Amino acid sequence: MPNVNVELGDRSYNIQIGANLLNELGTMCQQHNLGQKCVIVTDSNVEAAYAEIVTDSLKASGFDPIRITIKPGEVSKNLQVVQMCYELLAKHRIERNSFIVALGGGVVGDLAGFVAATYLRGISLVQIPTTLLAQVDSSVGGKVGVNLPAGKNLVGSFHQPRFVICDRATLASLPDREYKAGLAEVIKYGIIYDAQFFTQLDQNVDLLMNRDPAFLDLVIARCCQIKAAIVGKDEKESGLRAILNFGHTIGHGLEAITGYGRLLHGEAISIGQIAAARLSHMRLGLSKHDVERITSVFQRVGLPITIVLDASERRSLLEAMNLDKKVVSGGIKFVLIKSIGESEFGLRVEESMVAEIVDTLHEQ
Numbered sequence: 108m109p110n111v112n113v114e115l116g117d118r119s120y121n122i123q124i125g126a127n128l129l130n131e132l133g134t135m136c137q138q139h140n141l142g143q144k145c146v147i148v149t150d151s152n153v154e155a156a157y158a159e160i161v162t163d164s165l166k167a168s169g170f171d172p173i174r175i176t177i178k179p180g181e182v183s184k185n186l187q188v189v190q191m192c193y194e195l196l197a198k199h200r201i202e203r204n205s206f207i208v209a210l211g212g213g214v215v216g217d218l219a220g221f222v223a224a225t226y227l228r229g230i231s232l233v234q235i236p237t238t239l240l241a242q243v244d245s246s247v248g249g250k251v252g253v254n255l256p257a258g259k260n261l262v263g264s265f266h267q268p269r270f271v272i273c274d275r276a277t278l279a280s281l282p283d284r285e286y287k288a289g290l291a292e293v294i295k296y297g298i299i300y301d302a303q304f305f306t307q308l309d310q311n312v313d314l315l316m317n318r319d320p321a322f323l324d325l326v327i328a329r330c331c332q333i334k335a336a337i338v339g340k341d342e343k344e345s346g347l348r349a350i351l352n353f354g355h356t357i358g359h360g361l362e363a364i365t366g367y368g369r370l371l372h373g374e375a376i377s378i379g380q381i382a383a384a385r386l387s388h389m390r391l392g393l394s395k396h397d398v399e400r401i402t403s404v405f406q407r408v409g410l411p412i413t414i415v416l417d418a419s420e421r422r423s424l425l426e427a428m429n430l431d432k433k434v435v436s437g438g439i440k441f442v443l444i445k446s447i448g449e450s451e452f453g454l455r456v457e458e459s460m461v462a463e464i465v466d467t468l469h470e471q
């Protein structure tokens with residue numbers, strides 16, 4: 108079973124990757140000397156499939172879990188739901204040595220993680236991600252938070268989990284569209300950090316699409332290793348960690364102008380990565396061949412690579428990027444690549460060049 112370490116001094120932790128790991132949760136919590144009282148935070152889709160096995164495992168090891176179930180989706184990632192969680196934690200006398208288990212996708216992980224980071228000034232957190240996106244991205248690295256009406260992820264903190272369990276078997280029930288959205292982050296790791304991994308994905312699209320168990324274990328482990336290496340060097344995003352935002356400048360803009368819902372995050376950053384690859388060609392001389400290889404992988408896994416925007420939507424997209432914390436005087440900051448696997452962050456790109464690329468988004 109692959110096993111990845113995130114090295115952060117006394118806050119280092121382990122990511123277990125494999126199948127049918129949920130019933131080992133209780134034993135692992137014992138090994139980490141976690142307190143008896145705990146809270147499972149989940150959403151109603153995940154609860155139906157996996158909450159019982161997690162609850163039974165905790166009880167069998169002598170823990171005393173309560174459960175908080177939220178509505179699925181981004182609508183729940185807000186301060187009202189955080190407040191509701193705080194009230195339940197107080198009612199059930201959750202203590203300083205109690206812990207929270209985040210069982211679900213990135214929404215549950217970010218929300219429950221934020222509650223764990225702030226309740227009693229911080230209690231322990233265990234992440235059990237159940238979407239591909241959460242397993243390869245959001246459950247690792249300690250960023251937790253919620254949305255405000257003014258924008259996504261505007262309130263948050265850094266709170267590293269005590270350990271992470273990536274049970275690949277939980278992905279079997281994930282809807283196809285959500286699974287593909289996770290693949291957009293998977294492919295991103297190859298593009299920004301590991302040319303060999305990119306080639307492996309490129310050559311094994313059929314295994315990816317069939318959710319081949321052995322290949323998935325390898326893929327999840329490699330993504331977690333890459334994220335762990337980056338976070339280990341730059342936990343609070345003062346530099347290198349920014350490369351994880353490849354494709355996200357335009358991707359976040361697309362999510363904002365389409366009203367958070369029409370495109371899943373993974374779909375938006377698929378188009379965003381195509382745009383970033385084209386910009387990399389113009390600005391850093393990325394070869395045309397590499398732009399084509401990148402485009403072809405996204406296309407073959409069934410992610411969108413084009414979007415039709417009218418003139419006013421194109422203007423809104425540029426405005427949204429200007430609002431997205433990434434402006435520098437006279438331009439917009441981007442992560443770009445010189446070649447596949449070799450990225451540079453903090454590059455200023457003239458707004459006119461960004462506009463030129465946005466104009467090409469309707470073409471392959």
Ligand SMILES: NC(=O)c1ccc[n+]([C@@H]2O[C@H](COP(=O)([O-])OP(=O)(O)OC[C@H]3O[C@@H](n4cnc5c(N)ncnc54)[C@H](O)[C@@H]3O)[C@@H](O)[C@H]2O)c1
Pocket residue numbers: 150151152153156179180181184211212213214215217237238240241244245246247248249250251260277278279280281282285372
């Ligand atoms: N903290 C970070 O570093 C970080 C990084 C990337 C994304 N995020 C956040 O993650 C969130 C998106 O996460 P997501 O894509 O996992 O979305 P999500 O949590 O909304 O899950 C997607 C859908 O899949 C369902 N689901 C989850 N697991 C399932 C399973 N095993 N079987 C069947 N259905 C299942 C959920 O109920 C939901 O309907 C966003 O809020 C984003 O901001 C955070």
Ligand SMILES: [Zn+2]
Pocket residue numbers: 292355372376
């Ligand atoms: Zn992302």
